[in-house]
Amino acid sequence: MSESDFTSDILDPEPGILIESLRDIGYSFNSALADIIDNSISANASHIDVLAIPADDFYVSIIDNGAGMSASELRKAMRLGSTSPRAERAPKDLGRFGLGMKTASFSQCRRLTVASRCEGSLSAFTWDLDVVINDNSWKIIERHDFESIRGLEYLTGDGTLVLWEKVDRLSGASGSAKVSYYARVISEAQSHLALVFHRFLAGEPGLSRIDISFNGRKLDPIDPFNSRHKATQVQPFEVICPGVTMQAFTLPHRSHYTSQQEYDYYGLRDGYLKNQGVYLYRAKRLILYGTWFGVAKKTALTQLTRVKIDIGVDQDELWKIDVKKVSAQMPEVVRNRIKTLIASIGAPSKKTYRRRAIRLTSPEAYPAWAVEQSGEKRIYRINRENPVISALRTDVGEENAKALESVFSLIESTFPTESLFYDLENNTESVSFEPIDNESFSVAAKAFFSQLKQRGIPEEDVLGIMRAAEPFASSWSKTLGALGIDETEE
Known part of the structure; x- marks a missing residue:
């Protein structure tokens, strides 16, 4: 077939239609916030402030003290698809598709402003979805009215501010109930970030410790393995295959806690039964948790079992990490190994309950x-x-x-x-x-x-x-x- 046998044409996507479609990829408020914080960590930030102001004109700002970007770098970062997902990334780079900051933000708000200061030079750009739709063009607004950008006063040195305005996706209560609704949303977001980034917050060996403050509250890491408790059973660290490591934990029985509140804390939001299984980390950042990936069933006897699996950023395609970084598929080589280990992985949890059952029904x-x-x-x-x-x-x-x-x-x-x-x-x-x-x-x-x-x-x-x-x-x-x-x- 020669070139004369066919003709080609360029079909550019309709900006107004595509931009609305991108809003429905499936981010939640919590996962969108986490995606923005990924960028801050990749920029070597040591401190991140999240402000979510519970008012009628609800807005969110995320400010970090990372490296910051020049005007040209920021302009490129505002482009959809700014980095190829196939490009080789640094081992600690939490990015994936070059879409995260934009799609995460668009999923929650209609107006995204990013301001960044690099070596003392400040620049800012805004995506306003209503402008894109009205003009039906990929029109980005370069900002010079810095004094009108909310939250910019907190960016005192080099670093970056991400500002969400026209936050229209938090559809909760109205009127007087709205305050309590926002309070619940914020509380859940704080817990989510404290769990997802717990290894960074704790300053785990090999990681630079970061601080995250949310509405002035410094987040404490939520360790889902309760690894410091003397009754937690820790199994040996194992290399499953190149680039994939695993370690299993059996959490303490209720009888080892000083209060129901402490016990519930480590059960996480949905409790021990639902949160048993694999905790998958990409570059030490929690991707998803509370799943056996179909290799085992969740049972009451194994509810204390949690398995930490670490993968690097070079494993994205193999694990099919999605743009939101909240879902993955376990490769067959890992699945087969997990299947062979599953009996021993869950054995300590089962033993804990069986030993207690024997004690409670012993004739003596x-x-x-x-x-x-x-x-x-x-x-x-x-x-x-x-x-x-x-x-x-x-x-x-x-x-x-x-x-x-x-x-x-x-x-x-x-x-x-x-x-x-x-x-x-x-x-x-x-x-x-x-x-x-x-x-x-x-x-x-x-x-x-x-x-x-x-x-x-x-x-x-x-x-x-x-x-x-x-x-x-x-x-x-x-x-x-x-x-x-x-x-x-x-």
């Missing part, structure tokens, strides 16, 4: 519920040998013993197994049981102690048994108080 601890093996089935029954239950059976007398046994059988046969299993699979944190009140606790402790003493068990041994039996073990001081025993005597 006189549990309220006993487990009996019947063929291939495990049957849960009210433990008639539990001292408190045994005392009750004695107190009601022979004539009421049958009625009491009928009540026990009714409770056992109607236990809501399916409902409990469903709730545990979907949201473990939502499952709780009514705590025993102080008076009932005291009565139970005295009955337990008295029954075992009547069976001829020495007092010291009875206390040893109660130390392992719930609910006494987890409230030992309270147990001793109910028995009238001074802790110093014990």
Whole structure:
């Protein structure tokens, strides 16, 4: 085929149509903010300020103290597709397509201004989507009215300001409820950034530590592995393949935390069950988390398992990192290795729960519920040998013993197994049981102690048994108080 056999024509995209389409790539407010901060880190910023002003004229500014850009460099950076995704990037460059700053900003606002100071020289440009649509051209506005650019007063030295105005994508409440809506949006954004950039905020070895302040609040890193807790189980660091490393963590059980609030903090926003799985980092920046990439199912027994996978910027195509840097696909070579490791990865989490289950149903601890093996089935029954239950059976007398046994059988046969299993699979944190009140606790402790003493068990041994039996073990001081025993005597 020769050139004379066909003709060619240039079909430029319609600016007004394309610019509106680019707004719907799929950024959230949180992921858009993170994409802007990526640029600040790539510019070697050590301090980043985020200002999100909760007013009717809501605007957001991100100011860093990075290297800054000259006017020509800034103009190029404002172009859509300013850098080829195939171009070789520096190992610490968090960019990807040369689209992030623009598409992330357009997804949230209709007016984007970027001002940058480099070696004392200040320049600024604005994309106004309404101007692009009205003129149907890729018209960018060069700014010289610096005093009217909001937030520019915070750019005191070299660095860059990204300003979002006409923020129209935060469609929440209206009127008086708008203030609380913005407060929730800001709070969630703060938590998101503290998690995504936690390794930079912590100053992990090999990384320059950065500070991020959000509306004047300095963000503390949220370590999803709770790696400093003495009860966290850390598996050996492993190289999966060139450019991909892995390390698995088993988070502490609830019993190792001093409060429910601390336990919930490390469960992250959606809790332990949903946030188990792989935490994928690109150049130490969290890309996505809480997924097994289809190689395993999320179960209650593995909910404490989290796997850190690190990849470099040269792995983008292999992992199919998207423009928003919030999704990826696990390559087959990694998937196959993870499959072979999955049993050992989840084993510590399963062991934690199974060990606790064995302790809570051990006959030596006189549990309220006993487990009996019947063929291939495990049957849960009210433990008639539990001292408190045994005392009750004695107190009601022979004539009421049958009625009491009928009540026990009714409770056992109607236990809501399916409902409990469903709730545990979907949201473990939502499952709780009514705590025993102080008076009932005291009565139970005295009955337990008295029954075992009547069976001829020495007092010291009875206390040893109660130390392992719930609910006494987890409230030992309270147990001793109910028995009238001074802790110093014990």
